[in-house]
Amino acid sequence: MPPTAPPLKWGLIGASDIAKTRMIPAIRSRPDSTIAAVLSSSAERATSYAAENSIPRGYHDLDEFLQDPEIDVVYISTTNELHASQAIAAAKAGKHILSDKPLALTLADAEAMVKTAKEKGLVFGTNHHLRNAVTHRTMRRLIKEGAIGKPLAARVFHAVYLPPRLQGWRINRPEAGGGVILDITVHDADTLHFLLDDDVEDVVARSAQQGLSHGDLADAVMGVMYFRNGTLAMFHDAYTIKHAQTGLEVHGTDGSLIAKNIMTQDPVGEVFLSRNGVVSEVALGEPEDLYIHIVRHFHEAVEGRGQPFVTGEDGIRSLAVGLAVEESAKTGQRTPVRYKT
Numbered sequence: 410m411p412p413t414a415p416p417l418k419w420g421l422i423g424a425s426d427i428a429k430t431r432m433i434p435a436i437r438s439r440p441d442s443t444i445a446a447v448l449s450s451s452a453e454r455a456t457s458y459a460a461e462n463s464i465p466r467g468y469h470d471l472d473e474f475l476q477d478p479e480i481d482v483v484y485i486s487t488t489n490e491l492h493a494s495q496a497i498a499a500a501k502a503g504k505h506i507l508s509d510k511p512l513a514l515t516l517a518d519a520e521a522m523v524k525t526a527k528e529k530g531l532v533f534g535t536n537h538h539l540r541n542a543v544t545h546r547t548m549r550r551l552i553k554e555g556a557i558g559k560p561l562a563a564r565v566f567h568a569v570y571l572p573p574r575l576q577g578w579r580i581n582r583p584e585a586g587g588g589v590i591l592d593i594t595v596h597d598a599d600t601l602h603f604l605l606d607d608d609v610e611d612v613v614a615r616s617a618q619q620g621l622s623h624g625d626l627a628d629a630v631m632g633v634m635y636f637r638n639g640t641l642a643m644f645h646d647a648y649t650i651k652h653a654q655t656g657l658e659v660h661g662t663d664g665s666l667i668a669k670n671i672m673t674q675d676p677v678g679e680v681f682l683s684r685n686g687v688v689s690e691v692a693l694g695e696p697e698d699l700y701i702h703i704v705r706h707f708h709e710a711v712e713g714r715g716q717p718f719v720t721g722e723d724g725i726r727s728l729a730v731g732l733a734v735e736e737s738a739k740t741g742q743r744t745p746v747r748y749k750t
Contacts, residue, residue, distance in 0.1 A: 424467075511731055516747065
C-alpha cells in the first residue's frame with residue numbers, strides 16, 4: 410500500500426467569524442487536516458480565539474506565525490486591505506494560500522498575490538463559496554448541456570440583511586475595503602462566470618445608502634453586467650433587505666432556469682426548469698456543505714490532483730468586475746472590466 414500522506418496543517422490568518430462558523434468545521438471534517446495556529450492583530454484576541462476553538466497556538470506577529478514549521482497552508486479572512494500583504498508574505502514563507510474575497514483592493518495587488526504563489530510553486534485558491542453549491546453546479550451542467558439553449562439574460566437577487574455581528578468594518582471603514590460591492594457583488598460576478606463560462610465586458614451600476622453604511626460606503630447596489638457572448642445580467646445586492654429570499658435566474662432561447670434561496674452559505678435552495686409552458690423541479694445531487702467542498706478540492710490541489718475549485722485567477726476576475734461596478738456607480742457611466750487574467 411502507498412504511504413499515507415501526513416495531515417495538512419492549517420494556519421488561520423484572521424480570528425474571524427467566517428473562520429469560526431464555516432472554515433474550522435470544514436477543515437476538521439477531514440481526517441487528513443488539522444488546525445495548527447491562528448493569527449490576530451491582538452495578542453489577547455489570538456489567545457482567547459485559540460482557546461475557544463481548541464487551536465494549539467495563537468500569534469499576533471505575522472512573521473512569527475509564518476515561521477511556524479507546523480503550518481502548511483494559510484486561510485486568510487482578515488479585513489480586505491490586509492489580504493495582499495499577508496498572502497504575499499505567506500507565499501514567500503512557502504505556505505499554500507486560500508484567501509477570502511475580494512483578493513485585494515486593486516488588480517495590481519491581486520495579480521501580485523497570485524503571481525508570487527505561482528512562482529513559488531504553491532497552490533492559491535479564492536474562497537468564493539457559491540459555485541461550490543450543488544445548485545450552482547447543477548445549473549452550470551444544464552446550461553452546458555443546452556437545456557435552455559443560448560443564454561440571453563440572467564437576474565441575480567442577492568440582497569440580504571447584514572447581521573449585527575458582521576456590521577462593523579463592512580459598513581464604516583472604506584479604507585478596509587468595506588461596502589456591499591466588494592463584499593457581495595464580487596460573489597455574483599464569480600457565480601455568473603461559473604454558470605455562463607463567459608466574462609463580463611462592461612457594467613453599469615447605481616449604488617445607494619439605505620440606512621446601514623456610513624461615509625462613502627454603499628449598502629445597496631443595482632446594475633447590469635454585459636457578457637462578451639451577449640448575455641445581459643441584472644443584479645441587486647444589499648445589506649438592507651430583511652424580508653426576501655435570494656434568487657438566481659438564467660433565461661435562454663429554449664428555456665429558463667429559476668433558482669430560489671441559493672445565494673447563501675448553506676447547502677439549500679431549489680432549482681426549476683421552465684420550457685414550453687411546463688415548469689419542473691430539477692433533481693439535485695446530494696447537498697454538500699459548501700466549505701467542505703472548498704476544502705476538499707483545495708486538499709486535492711495541494712496533493713497534486715487538480716486545482717482549487719476557485720482559483721486565484723478566478724479571484725482576480727471577480728475583483729475586476731467589482732472594481733468596475735464601483736467605478737460605474739461613482740461616475741454614472743458604462744464602465745469596461747479591465748481583465749488581466
